[in-house]
Amino acid sequence: MDILIGIISIVVLLAICYLFSKNRKNINIRAIVIMLILQFALTWFMFNTKIGQTILNKVSGVFNKLLDFARVGVEFVFGGIQTNAPFVFFFNVSLVIIFFSTLLSILTFLKVLPFIIRYLGGALSTVTGLPKVESFNAINSIFFGQSEALLTIKSQFSRLSKDRLYMVCASAMGSVSASTSGSYMQLLPPRYVLAAMVLNAFSALIVASILMPVKVPKEEDIIEINKTEQADSFFEAMSEGAIDGLKIAGIVAGMLIAFIATMELVNFIIANITGAFGYKTSLQEIFGFILYPLVFLSGVPANEAIQAGGIMGTKIVLNEFVAMLSFKPMIPDLTEKTVAIVSTFLISFANFSSIGIIAGSVKAIDPERGRWVSGFGFKLLFGATIASFLSATIVGIFI
Numbered sequence: 001m002d003i004l005i006g007i008i009s010i011v012v013l014l015a016i017c018y019l020f021s022k023n024r025k026n027i028n029i030r031a032i033v034i035m036l037i038l039q040f041a042l043t044w045f046m047f048n049t050k051i052g053q054t055i056l057n058k059v060s061g062v063f064n065k066l067l068d069f070a071r072v073g074v075e076f077v078f079g080g081i082q083t084n085a086p087f088v089f090f091f092n093v094s095l096v097i098i099f100f101s102t103l104l105s106i107l108t109f110l111k112v113l114p115f116i117i118r119y120l121g122g123a124l125s126t127v128t129g130l131p132k133v134e135s136f137n138a139i140n141s142i143f144f145g146q147s148e149a150l151l152t153i154k155s156q157f158s159r160l161s162k163d164r165l166y167m168v169c170a171s172a173m174g175s176v177s178a179s180t181s182g183s184y185m186q187l188l189p190p191r192y193v194l195a196a197m198v199l200n201a202f203s204a205l206i207v208a209s210i211l212m213p214v215k216v217p218k219e220e221d222i223i224e225i226n227k228t229e230q231a232d233s234f235f236e237a238m239s240e241g242a243i244d245g246l247k248i249a250g251i252v253a254g255m256l257i258a259f260i261a262t263m264e265l266v267n268f269i270i271a272n273i274t275g276a277f278g279y280k281t282s283l284q285e286i287f288g289f290i291l292y293p294l295v296f297l298s299g300v301p302a303n304e305a306i307q308a309g310g311i312m313g314t315k316i317v318l319n320e321f322v323a324m325l326s327f328k329p330m331i332p333d334l335t336e337k338t339v340a341i342v343s344t345f346l347i348s349f350a351n352f353s354s355i356g357i358i359a360g361s362v363k364a365i366d367p368e369r370g371r372w373v374s375g376f377g378f379k380l381l382f383g384a385t386i387a388s389f390l391s392a393t394i395v396g397i398f399i
Helices: 002-019 029-048 050-078 089-094 096-109 114-127 132-143 147-154 155-157 160-174 178-184 190-211 232-277 282-298 302-317 318-334 336-346 353-366 367-375 377-397
Strands: none
Touching: 002 190, 002 282, 029 050, 029 114, 029 132, 029 178, 029 190, 029 318, 029 377, 050 096, 050 178, 050 190, 089 096, 089 232, 096 114, 096 178, 114 302, 132 147, 132 155, 132 160, 132 190, 147 155, 147 160, 147 353, 155 160, 155 353, 155 377, 160 190, 160 353, 178 190, 178 232, 178 318, 190 336, 190 377, 232 282, 232 318, 282 302, 302 318, 302 336, 302 377, 336 377, 353 377, 367 377
């Protein structure tokens, strides 16, 4: 029964995309079918085979070890600070980003990541038939944040049509940054974080291929990767990575203070207004009711769908970190299927603030195309949200 509901959910999600498609005749059915098959095969392998589970556990173990190393650095700098709280976000999560950003910078300097991204992107383009720039950027977005991924292909922007730009931006919004992945794993089960990072790359392309399908002549399907500023030495790469990580950690901390405080204010207002009618509610509960149909179809049990929908709605309106902090205390009381589905949904940048980040990044590269992104910004968020539901539903089928 769960599998049937999951299949129905996927059909519904794809039908919604088809309904809002800009050019239904140009939809690349072959590419969509191939990517769906790959998603199902990968998810089955990761969660339903001993080899896949072993690999997930080993990779999770590597990340846990890296987190231990990160904590040594944090402890050295902040070890003297006493607190009664068992979990302090800034120390336990935010500052960890600095170490992961440093590792990312080192792997880029050693040309390990560029090699992996280029060849995986080429393989994806060959297998699916999707354009090379879009395929490369989908893989690139798994490792780098929204702005960094777009900067890598800035030399291609003059050749991107509005439809192609939509697909590129969809990959950026539908992904997460590898530099923050370690932080996510302290708030959510690591195996779902790892699975979502891979599945969301496909989901973003599937949804974008339906909403804004593109066809690129073979002679025009070329890619020239922009060579961003490269560190001159190993230690310079470390320093630049640490500085970038510190900026990200500060931004995340600042956003959380602003967003969580604002959410409390909004909840206070809502509770007082609805309380006058005899029923106090919250912003999260309102989101839960709005998203209930899609949440239930994704595989979440009916008695947990309102809670799950509230967390998902919080992520869309605010950001993934705010949603994860609200979700973490709930995990012990929820079924494994709900935890899997919600965790997978949360691993993307699909929220309102991302529209501004992506539009601003593109505008800095090409002002005209930046205005294009601002014009289809809400459609971008809509597509990225559907993509998150698609990944979550597929994971739910195999849990």
